[in-house]
Amino acid sequence: MILRMDRLQTELPKPKNPSANDAAAIQELLGGKFGEMSTLMNYTFQSFNFRGRSQLRPFYDLIANIATEEYGHIELVSYCINMLLTGVTKRDPNPVSGPLADAANFRNSYHTLASGQQALPTDSMGNYWNGSFVYSSGNLKADLLHNFFLECGARANKIRAYEMVTDPCARAMVGYLLVRGGVHIVAYAKALEKLTGVDVGKLLPIPDISNKKFPEAKAHEDAGLHLKLYQFSTEDYGTAGKIWNGPHPEDGQECKFEPLPEGYGAPVPDLEPEPQLNSPLDPAMIADILKKMQ
Amino acid sequence: MILRMDRLQTELPKPKNPSANDAAAIQELLGGKFGEMSTLMNYTFQSFNFRGRSQLRPFYDLIANIATEEYGHIELVSYCINMLLTGVTKRDPNPVSGPLADAANFRNSYHTLASGQQALPTDSMGNYWNGSFVYSSGNLKADLLHNFFLECGARANKIRAYEMVTDPCARAMVGYLLVRGGVHIVAYAKALEKLTGVDVGKLLPIPDISNKKFPEAKAHEDAGLHLKLYQFSTEDYGTAGKIWNGPHPEDGQECKFEPLPEGYGAPVPDLEPEPQLNSPLDPAMIADILKKMQ
Amino acid sequence: MILRMDRLQTELPKPKNPSANDAAAIQELLGGKFGEMSTLMNYTFQSFNFRGRSQLRPFYDLIANIATEEYGHIELVSYCINMLLTGVTKRDPNPVSGPLADAANFRNSYHTLASGQQALPTDSMGNYWNGSFVYSSGNLKADLLHNFFLECGARANKIRAYEMVTDPCARAMVGYLLVRGGVHIVAYAKALEKLTGVDVGKLLPIPDISNKKFPEAKAHEDAGLHLKLYQFSTEDYGTAGKIWNGPHPEDGQECKFEPLPEGYGAPVPDLEPEPQLNSPLDPAMIADILKKMQ
Amino acid sequence: MILRMDRLQTELPKPKNPSANDAAAIQELLGGKFGEMSTLMNYTFQSFNFRGRSQLRPFYDLIANIATEEYGHIELVSYCINMLLTGVTKRDPNPVSGPLADAANFRNSYHTLASGQQALPTDSMGNYWNGSFVYSSGNLKADLLHNFFLECGARANKIRAYEMVTDPCARAMVGYLLVRGGVHIVAYAKALEKLTGVDVGKLLPIPDISNKKFPEAKAHEDAGLHLKLYQFSTEDYGTAGKIWNGPHPEDGQECKFEPLPEGYGAPVPDLEPEPQLNSPLDPAMIADILKKMQ
Amino acid sequence: MILRMDRLQTELPKPKNPSANDAAAIQELLGGKFGEMSTLMNYTFQSFNFRGRSQLRPFYDLIANIATEEYGHIELVSYCINMLLTGVTKRDPNPVSGPLADAANFRNSYHTLASGQQALPTDSMGNYWNGSFVYSSGNLKADLLHNFFLECGARANKIRAYEMVTDPCARAMVGYLLVRGGVHIVAYAKALEKLTGVDVGKLLPIPDISNKKFPEAKAHEDAGLHLKLYQFSTEDYGTAGKIWNGPHPEDGQECKFEPLPEGYGAPVPDLEPEPQLNSPLDPAMIADILKKMQ
């Protein structure tokens, strides 16, 4: 059960060069096998399914907090896609002028045919996200190892998306996610360490390039964002700090489990209408509704 | 961005007759085309994607609140499945005895092979939920009509699941969802009515059988649960009441938009371990961990 | 462009033992890789796509006539499934009695959850028919070879469905289709022979068991049904007889291309309501509508 | 059971600018979730599956007539795609010259690798049409609501395809389909109105832009094409006029159910060979066959 | 490039109780996400794709040898399925007797409809194996971590299949694979250890139950089978011993890289015909062919 806040976890600057093909690439981070839909749904199902949680509450709480944070990640990636797609076709409400003519050459035709230049739960090739990407074996050790690997695979995707799309909107998003995904990698490493004594964190970074090489990520890490695991609940899931503690494997600083700071994040952007797509409505109809609703 | 509470939206009684085939049927309500994954993801993406929301905020807020409530629904269905699956195989940690032998005849073999007798994002035939079930056209009228239909289709599924599975755990869950899904149907009808003036609510019920025929649903409706749309946010999405108001189309009582009541719902059940599946861990390992974690 | 007749191509007796699992098996003949959806759609697309038809009209006409006949085959298989599913659950409109309780053990749960005990475009495992089953290479020789193989694969499926389901309704349907599918196999063999001079028909039967071993098929063949290719058009596609002529490869009788006989086939059965599924409507609502519509 | 006519429902002008990427976009109208394969198969299965039809014949007849018309729509879209693809690569039968070299940059590589520059049952991203797009619940009210929504979703796709592809061949096709799809939308609205008394037609148009804004559609509507529901059968399905009658919701003119006019439509185009694809055959082989077949 | 030997890697006893539902369960080990098709194809593609192999040959050789061994595993699982399916229906070549009638209640209908009671590349629910199960990121560290996890996930599946299916044929197969899969787990752990210095092997076993608990596996381990990585090539891939060496993490014995022993494994079983399925041919046709082929 959740409550929602109308905020993004980090601020996304308006794109300098809206680009449908950039948006198409970013879809991989949303609906790809290693996209945020996958991290969200893996941990969410694992938390619903956790057997024997009364005995192993810190593990349950850890997974539940991370699952909760991931919801904000599908939101962030979706907004980035929506912003990159805003204004990429001609804003002419007269269909005869062929306002979408350029879109015939866009890599992703769903963005204009199925959505109003908006995000969809597909990957960068237009293949739909599906439930086979969820692993929930019920065995805690196997699930944690899976999650550790999943986050590393997701990190590889983010790095490559960063290299493909240079627009500041996308890079702000990816830079933030590299840091927060990095927290999740370390969290699952620490959980495995609690179970086995193996210093899993020393395997990092995977792939073998540091977050510090990405200026947008480095700025967040300089501010210590990679050290905080947040409690994404006002009352519950409070024992994750029994796992998230001790030195960070990359720089040795102390890891802290904290309540999500008051006012975290940034307001959600207001997405401009695209009248050629009747999105959200025909302009005349909008005017009419506004009158009626007063 | 969300916060999570460790509570179910309604209480689920312990099953009288745990049954793998009943659990398999209930999967349709989770990962089927008309399952809760679909309602959750449709409204969630529509809310992320909403263009021109500053002008049409009540519609945005309506969709966002319902989307948020749906998260609690995937949780509820998942717990129901998990409870129906608890104890359906022999609890013998010795693999040689063939503790899962009965499972070779279960309709859904993923429950024991891929999960630890737990819910998965598939439908009742083991087909995975996928993103082609999400509609987000960007046109508000088309999206609302879709949502109205989707909820009616979901209602048909719930009714039939109710008729297939008679265990009280499942019926408590379905009865509750019939009422809350009913609220969503009416909410989308009212939204369409605001846009067009058409009395869409008079089409109801679809399918043509009243919630009052289902005792578990009737009890909730007698208590007025079908009249409340909740604000699933402490601060945001507060204007949905501009749409959710006026008489309920079935009984004419007044509809009210309210903050989610303090302490809503029930505690989440603690799911018993299934040692034959090493879920969550080998018993010896659990003991070992508990010692270490003190 | 088509016109439709409210008739089945052959008469289907009422099932002696309606059976959900028998219906589930028969779905393979509808939506399987080698089901009637596949034959219909392969030939239909090949006919739309035929390049250079003015020069090769007999081939175009042959494919178009067979494509047209196949529509009647998806109809026939669908009715058989519908009839096998009629009455397999309890006809109690009160959901509390659990009228669908038996269905939790049916192999195919879509029949009661997604349909009203009715046919769906899936195969015997509930996997959906999909467009990857269509081959339309544009090369006539390759397409004809494909079609010849497809019909042989379809024949194997029919033979096995016949052996799995013994109810007279299913056997009447399969027996008829074995004969008509046999015509199609020979037709594609003859088409290949016209192109190459190779006596392809001598490869038959594939699989290596004669239609005469199936009493319901034998009865049709005794009446000469395996010798007729019908013109499924009142005016067009009339040159297929340039290919469909000469001796039948199995018994040497003369093949004839003829107009579809007047009054061919049988009336479509009237499918009984299943009120527990609200199919077609709640009984009270039906009464109400009938009154209004007078 | 059907008969077929070798005619298109409307005339398609030869493309001014054949274009593989335009053809790729148009595929959405054929094999997309809201394409003509979906409308065809939804209504076809609903008609096969209709329970209790003796009591509710006008509804059965309405669905059956529309289903039958849809066959002509998959034909029309397929021909449009085929025409847009004709001549888009070099017509050189010598493979060494790389006649398909341009195709490596086409959005849809199936058109040259899997087909002979021809239509396939996929959508605009090359994802295959599949049976999960078919809804046949057995409950008439739910099915009609679905159909009403499906047609509105299909309309949104057509509008956007119109805006993406400006070639006259495509626009003639889309303009015609907007009008005929509009008839289907109103037909399902009227059917729902008969069941419930709700003036569903007043919700239209969805999306909120009139067909009159599209010159090719307007020309048809000026001629009254939007007022006619045709009986696509010489003898059967004749009671649909009990539903299709009364004023059209957009302009108040009287709706009429009529036999399909004699000579409706236009001859099917003869598609030119593409020898570089051996479609239909190697030129030498064609010559050889023609000699033999005389 | 490969050479093939007509031998199984281990001997499979004839099933005591052939069982279609047992065979259906075992399909998970063949075509499931964690089945042998997945391990085979992951390592095979990673070996084809290995960049910079001249510098990192031991890693390349390790992956290539394991990939090669996996081919023998899809073979072993397929034979087990084929043996479990032999004789499960009536061997009556007369279709009228309904020799496959029992199969209408089998969980997997493909085994009789699509195959001749034989293995197919699907999982235990009849979902097809697909290429999304292959991970080949190009980054060695990420690929090795993936492989380590994949083998652990595969191990969980094997353990559960062992508990579901008690027939000696299946248990001989699973017992052997637990040991050889165990070698692969340790091999990838050692490879990661070479890259990072982390003692990954100490994470084992995952899931947390020892192979020694499975008598069929224990027998192989008592004979030291878990200590040998074989060179599956007569000349190439010979440097894997630079990684596969040192103590085994579970029992400390010394790991050895060796040529595949001469005469390894057992003869492949000769699978009996199933004449009711015309598999391999109609008996009369077999006799005829044998005569001709002399």
Added chain:
Amino acid sequence: MILRMDRLQTELPKPKNPSANDAAAIQELLGGKFGEMSTLMNYTFQSFNFRGRSQLRPFYDLIANIATEEYGHIELVSYCINMLLTGVTKRDPNPVSGPLADAANFRNSYHTLASGQQALPTDSMGNYWNGSFVYSSGNLKADLLHNFFLECGARANKIRAYEMVTDPCARAMVGYLLVRGGVHIVAYAKALEKLTGVDVGKLLPIPDISNKKFPEAKAHEDAGLHLKLYQFSTEDYGTAGKIWNGPHPEDGQECKFEPLPEGYGAPVPDLEPEPQLNSPLDPAMIADILKKMQ
């Protein structure tokens, strides 16, 4: 059970113009419905599944040898893709420079996001290869006919890929495969001929263009490569020569079954690193590992 050799079946020249879109097209020959994954897996499963092989050994041996050769074909196509992808993005290890920026416009985004510019088991549209492409009916005649058709369909794909991609690396690969695939077509034709007496080889070539029109294929045929079926085993599968003998249907030369020649093929290319993708590792890490491994 197999042994592997680190060699390609034919030499692939370094591409003149590496091209991501050319590589995308070639993927069809790897993971398409008619790609080498399909031929490999069809024959491999048919060989595992062969019932009654003791009586029909030459057929078993024929299929097994061809299956074995196909492994070398997926290897060859994969290397061709890898080589075409080598160097197509900027080799700058600094992510800030956007080294993958060009890739946002590549048709296949998986090559840079999911792989390290490497082959994947997908087709030319990024759809994954899946097990529904495998046919293994158990009936030998049906399986052989399928294989004959499959090879013809694969041949059509190769011809078209040749026409789309003119780079010498791709053409060397396709030219070789046209010849070897041609051997397989004839082999299955001869097998059918043994069963039926029909001169199936006279249907060839399908599509109707000779291999001699492709210079790279012609060179191999001039050397007699189309006459040899190789025994891909040192000891087993030796009776295939009872089928593969007699005149070749296209030029009448004598067909011979022979052991695979000593030293067949060419060394596998060493694929250059792509440091911008961390493939295989960060350069500093490679250096570090090399030091450690000495």
